[in-house]
Amino acid sequence: MLLIGCTPAAGTASPTSAATDAAFGSPFGAATTPLSDLEDVAFDSPVPIATVAPDRHRSMTALASLPVALAAAREWNPGAAWYGIVPYTAIERAFALPLDDTMPSWFFRFHAPGATTEYVVEILDGKFRGANETSLPEYSAPSLDSLWTIDPTLALLDSVDVLKKYESRVGEGNDGAFIPDFYDFTLVHPKDKPNPIWTLLNAQDLTEPLLIMDAVTGEVIAEP
Numbered sequence: 001m002l003l004i005g006c007t008p009a010a011g012t013a014s015p016t017s018a019a020t021d022a023a024f025g026s027p028f029g030a031a032t033t034p035l036s037d038l039e040d041v042a043f044d045s046p047v048p049i050a051t052v053a054p055d056r057h058r059s060m061t062a063l064a065s066l067p068v069a070l071a072a073a074r075e076w077n078p079g080a081a082w083y084g085i086v087p088y089t090a091i092e093r094a095f096a097l098p099l100d101d102t103m104p105s106w107f108f109r110f111h112a113p114g115a116t117t118e119y120v121v122e123i124l125d126g127k128f129r130g131a132n133e134t135s136l137p138e139y140s141a142p143s144l145d146s147l148w149t150i151d152p153t154l155a156l157l158d159s160v161d162v163l164k165k166y167e168s169r170v171g172e173g174n175d176g177a178f179i180p181d182f183y184d185f186t187l188v189h190p191k192d193k194p195n196p197i198w199t200l201l202n203a204q205d206l207t208e209p210l211l212i213m214d215a216v217t218g219e220v221i222a223e224p
Contacts, residue, residue: 057104057182062159065123069108070152072121072128077112080119081149084109084196085187089203090140091120104182104203105129109136111144118144141186148189150196156215159185162198165218166211180204187215197221 062085073080088104105124112119117133150156163183180202189196196215202208212222 057102058106058159060106060123060126062106062185062187063156064158065106065126066108066152068126068128069106069110069121069123072131073108073110073119076110076119076131076133077115079112080110081112082108082110082152083118083144083147084150084189085185086120086136086141087184087186087201087203087206089184089201089206090186094137094140104184109141142188142190146191148191150187150189154196154216156187156196157198157213157218159198161218162200162211162213165213165220166200169211169220180210183210 066082070080070082073082086107086109088107091107103124105122108121108123110119110121117135119131119133120136121131122129162185182203184201184203184206186199186201187196188199193214195217198211198213198215199209200211200213202210209222211220213220
């Protein structure tokens, strides 16, 4: 996905300059410091992490990519708190870019006390690809005021678990269920829910979730 040289839609978030992007080699936006060593960051997870994603567009799962994103956010601000995962396609639409499903990244959303912007970190194939200080429009992500932060050490189910749950239910012949060409995901902790929530999406139609699942218990909250 390329943000260099693109003009965002009116009223949307604005990417960092092309000159800065080129200096850091990042198509999404430059970090506050070069983070080339972040691919070696270790992370103690309370549950086993399946690093290989089962969908054909991603080589790494969301939680396997989290340690690098968290390290990048802490470089930006030591008090950075994790607010979840923003759908790849929502980021593309926020920046008025055409959908390209050949190299979908994971986008992790952070904020820190006193910060005037959010910090969105892009991870591709388990490696830091870029970051952006921005304010995401509410049509692409829920407002931070409506969300709790997510503890990165919480025993969460991974994106692979969401996908397996959905595809197992498709195999059971549920009405309205199908396998899209390209999946997308969001992870948030709404203030009206006891646990973080995974939403599985058809990337070509973000308005109709394929599956909504409790990210701790695995309970299916909603499906078509």
